[in-house]
Amino acid sequence: MALFQNLSERMNHIFSKMRNKGKLTELEIKEAMREIRIALLEADVNFTVVKKFIDSVSQKALGEDILKSLTPTQEVIKIVNEELVALMGSSTQKLLVSDRAPTIYMMCGLQGAGKTTMCGKLAGYLQKSGKKVLLIAGDIYRPAAIEQLKVVGRKVKTEVFEMGQIDPVKIAKGGIEYALKNGYDTVIIDTAGRLHIDEKLMDELVNIKKAVNPTEILLVVDSMTGQDAVRVAQDFNNKLDITGVIMTKLDGDTRGGAALSIKAETGKPIKFSGTGEKMEDIEPFHPDRMASRILGMGDVLTLIEKAQDAFDQEQAEKLAQKIRKNTFTLEDYLDQLDSLKKMGNLNDMIAMIPGLSGKLKGADTNIDEKQLGKTKAIILSMTPRERRNPDIIQSSRKKRIASGSGSSIQEVNQLLKQFAATKDMMNRMSKGKGLRGLPPGFRI
Amino acid sequence: MNIFKKIAEGIKKTKDNFSKKMFYAFSAKNLDDEFYDNLLDALLAADVGVESAEKIIDELKDRTYRQKITSPENCKDLLKEILQEEIDFEIPEYEYTPLVLLVSGVNGVGKTTTIGKLAHNFIEDGKTVIVAAADTFRAAASEQLEIWGQRAGVRVIKHGEGSDPAAVVFDTISAAKAHDIDVILIDTAGRLHNKVNLMNELKKICKVVDRELPDADFRKFLVLDATTGQNAVAQADVFSECIDTDGIILTKLDGTAKGGVVIAISNKLELPVVYVGVGEKIDDLIPFNAEDFINALFE
Numbered sequence: 209m210a211l212f213q214n215l216s217e218r219m220n221h222i223f224s225k226m227r228n229k230g231k232l233t234e235l236e237i238k239e240a241m242r243e244i245r246i247a248l249l250e251a252d253v254n255f256t257v258v259k260k261f262i263d264s265v266s267q268k269a270l271g272e273d274i275l276k277s278l279t280p281t282q283e284v285i286k287i288v289n290e291e292l293v294a295l296m297g298s299s300t301q302k303l304l305v306s307d308r309a310p311t312i313y314m315m316c317g318l319q320g321a322g323k324t325t326m327c328g329k330l331a332g333y334l335q336k337s338g339k340k341v342l343l344i345a346g347d348i349y350r351p352a353a354i355e356q357l358k359v360v361g362r363k364v365k366t367e368v369f370e371m372g373q374i375d376p377v378k379i380a381k382g383g384i385e386y387a388l389k390n391g392y393d394t395v396i397i398d399t400a401g402r403l404h405i406d407e408k409l410m411d412e413l414v415n416i417k418k419a420v421n422p423t424e425i426l427l428v429v430d431s432m433t434g435q436d437a438v439r440v441a442q443d444f445n446n447k448l449d450i451t452g453v454i455m456t457k458l459d460g461d462t463r464g465g466a467a468l469s470i471k472a473e474t475g476k477p478i479k480f481s482g483t484g485e486k487m488e489d490i491e492p493f494h495p496d497r498m499a500s501r502i503l504g505m506g507d508v509l510t511l512i513e514k515a516q517d518a519f520d521q522e523q524a525e526k527l528a529q530k531i532r533k534n535t536f537t538l539e540d541y542l543d544q545l546d547s548l549k550k551m552g553n554l555n556d557m558i559a560m561i562p563g564l565s566g567k568l569k570g571a572d573t574n575i576d577e578k579q580l581g582k583t584k585a586i587i588l589s590m591t592p593r594e595r596r597n598p599d600i601i602q603s604s605r606k607k608r609i610a611s612g613s614g615s616s617i618q619e620v621n622q623l624l625k626q627f628a629a630t631k632d633m634m635n636r637m638s639k640g641k642g643l644r645g646l647p648p649g650f651r652i
Numbered sequence: 653m654n655i656f657k658k659i660a661e662g663i664k665k666t667k668d669n670f671s672k673k674m675f676y677a678f679s680a681k682n683l684d685d686e687f688y689d690n691l692l693d694a695l696l697a698a699d700v701g702v703e704s705a706e707k708i709i710d711e712l713k714d715r716t717y718r719q720k721i722t723s724p725e726n727c728k729d730l731l732k733e734i735l736q737e738e739i740d741f742e743i744p745e746y747e748y749t750p751l752v753l754l755v756s757g758v759n760g761v762g763k764t765t766t767i768g769k770l771a772h773n774f775i776e777d778g779k780t781v782i783v784a785a786a787d788t789f790r791a792a793a794s795e796q797l798e799i800w801g802q803r804a805g806v807r808v809i810k811h812g813e814g815s816d817p818a819a820v821v822f823d824t825i826s827a828a829k830a831h832d833i834d835v836i837l838i839d840t841a842g843r844l845h846n847k848v849n850l851m852n853e854l855k856k857i858c859k860v861v862d863r864e865l866p867d868a869d870f871r872k873f874l875v876l877d878a879t880t881g882q883n884a885v886a887q888a889d890v891f892s893e894c895i896d897t898d899g900i901i902l903t904k905l906d907g908t909a910k911g912g913v914v915i916a917i918s919n920k921l922e923l924p925v926v927y928v929g930v931g932e933k934i935d936d937l938i939p940f941n942a943e944d945f946i947n948a949l950f951e
Binding site (some may be wrong): 229246249250251252255311312319320321322350351352353355358359360403404405430432433434435436437439440459460461463465466485549567647 | 693696697699700701702703757758760761762789790791792793795796798799802811844845857877879880881882883884886904906907908909910913
């Protein structure tokens, strides 16, 4: 999730310039505001929102307290951060659940925003929390849209209700009747992508809303949208009184200013974000974390949560002990690789570590996930005895391992060397020497 | 078909917002700072981007000074001139040896729809066309393409979901060779430009075309959604770096987005816009014309 990365780089740059100067003059604050304005505009934050934002930040920043403060840059950062959080909203907004079954979520948005994919992701997400979900295929216009929803439904093991290409209002009603009869407590209605200025199609959405009275109407927005995002969101909101927004394609390198603009101009909360190609790539949207991301403070909370999901607590303690006692083996290494894989894309993880995302730019951060698979294959080709005691692996064993895992002897050598280095590093860390290159306070 | 009318129609909504701000800016009495600030806002609202917008305003100030222009009305013609210079490129004629058009872009910009419209255009021109359904990733993408293929009346070569897109392209080329086809259209899966492995997959597809059809007129187009903001610059940058993109197809200009990011892209990358998509009907893809485009914005 390289989200907002470019913006945070810029902010970092502005403030590192300011940090070097100690006390700030009024002129310098103005200069910083100009830079922040450009950064926000380049991040596609709507230009009227930027104006308001800069006005409110400058007013506070130009207050006498700051000019006299010994650490004015910190003060400015604090103000910018506070204002961003205020703009984004500070708490995560959960989906509403209806008192009477079924809970109905209706999706809407422009063409190509990612509604159908998001329907599948949301269904999968809700099923994990024990909901029984039915998908309703209401996109009767785009060729093969129903087929796409069916495939997506199969992937997340959710039934899809469809009636072919008839009036979507009838399909929605029919789907909800079907849900009631068959014990579904949650339905998600997919609708066709449409332009916010297409009155006929917008009226169709209003009619669906009237017919089924959805618990939530969720506007799906491509996070790469430019200045037009505000107008689109406003038009959908005026017509339908949407209850929330879902941002998609946040795994791109977009700076995602649209999220900021939509929240600021419609007041409607952003509830979820789509963060990848796979069906499980959906996350609740954390507005406060986004704000600190903008300021280059990293997204440590998400990182920790991902780690907690992937690592079993007990296992982690055992591992810690092994590290302390220096009895870490290739078998443990294998477990670690699996956990690492569970945490998701490695590059995304790097982007979340404070202080690292900017520094690693230009360096080859493209960690090869295939390489991980290869490493795993090599370890799996060893006997349990070899895994526990890699020192016994000599040339004939290496040859066998190499051919067993479809790799070369050099690759086996490389892995063994790497493992030895890891062990050595762990040994030093457990003795409290720390790891060079990581920011202070950050420990693995 | 009156192309100018069609663009103006497609852009009618587009210009509402943009031209309102433009109109407001040009209703000023003097060429003062406020005038230029309002003009800058109008450009920013059109997704032109800060850097290009400031550059354009600077150029405008420079020319008004040198040409001793004092009225906002005359200034308007100058602005048109500058904007047009930014996006006007000469595009070489197609050669059917055969012609291979590859369509790439991030997810949801309208690649598959564009392929359908392109196929229709070439058929109307009396050419023989074949389509490679090389989006093997998105659920039901090839079904969608097949429906477009039926509408346009062209053959679509497809494999199963999850199969190798380069293999689909290879098979399509073989079929094209056997039937002496004029135009080969290649649809590809949507991919975010920051996913290195997916970008490499695209390179592989191009390699197959280069190897199998060394004499072909091979053009690689990037499809951009007109609603996209400044990220479109990064998209254009990475795609052209990866596969040496020849031009842009700007879709969804029938919305309210202004597509001004095209100006930012021309400014940085000198990548021409080749077609614009102005609606959902099969004949709603038209060749891009810089003068019409800018004129329609101001009309």
